[in-house]
Amino acid sequence: MNSQAGEILSENAPNDPLALTNQLCFSLSVASRMVVQSYRPILEPLGLTHPQYLVMLSLWGSSPRTVKDLSSELMQDSATLSPLLKRLESRGLICRDRDPENERALAVTLTDEGRELKEKASEVPVIMMERLGVTAEQVKELNTAMHRMITQAEEASHA
Numbered sequence: 001m002n003s004q005a006g007e008i009l010s011e012n013a014p015n016d017p018l019a020l021t022n023q024l025c026f027s028l029s030v031a032s033r034m035v036v037q038s039y040r041p042i043l044e045p046l047g048l049t050h051p052q053y054l055v056m057l058s059l060w061g062s063s064p065r066t067v068k069d070l071s072s073e074l075m076q077d078s079a080t081l082s083p084l085l086k087r088l089e090s091r092g093l094i095c096r097d098r099d100p101e102n103e104r105a106l107a108v109t110l111t112d113e114g115r116e117l118k119e120k121a122s123e124v125p126v127i128m129m130e131r132l133g134v135t136a137e138q139v140k141e142l143n144t145a146m147h148r149m150i151t152q153a154e155e156a157s158h159a
Helices: 003-012 024-046 050-061 067-074 078-090 112-121 124-132 136-157
Strands: 094-099 102-110
Touching: 024 050, 024 112, 024 124, 050 067, 050 078, 050 102, 050 112, 067 078, 067 102, 078 094, 102 112, 124 136
Parallel strands: none
Antiparallel strands: 094 102
């Protein structure tokens, strides 16, 4: 949807609680899809998809990590995460081995190549802020609002 279409829709039903453009779920869905799409040309030279980038961000923050820990932080089930990890391992960016502290757990560790990729990826946030026309402060504010919404949605789903 382009912004002109959004303006026309909202002008036609500014007070209609069931108007599509008045739905938070619609705005979040479209914004998410469009932002993730904007990452594609930035991540392609790094050889990463957006979901793989999220895994690498988590691992750059702390490695080794168990699959369970990664799954929890990324808010994805391990069945969704496993194929991502396999692809990252086949690219030589990570290693998956049994956790020495818990043989039932799988530990994910960055390889040297995976650690080196962090430096190449360091410009991604800056480039994305430029592409989206937002400042670091606006990103912080949006993240705070989104984290609050995530927490509220989690609580509502357990109620």
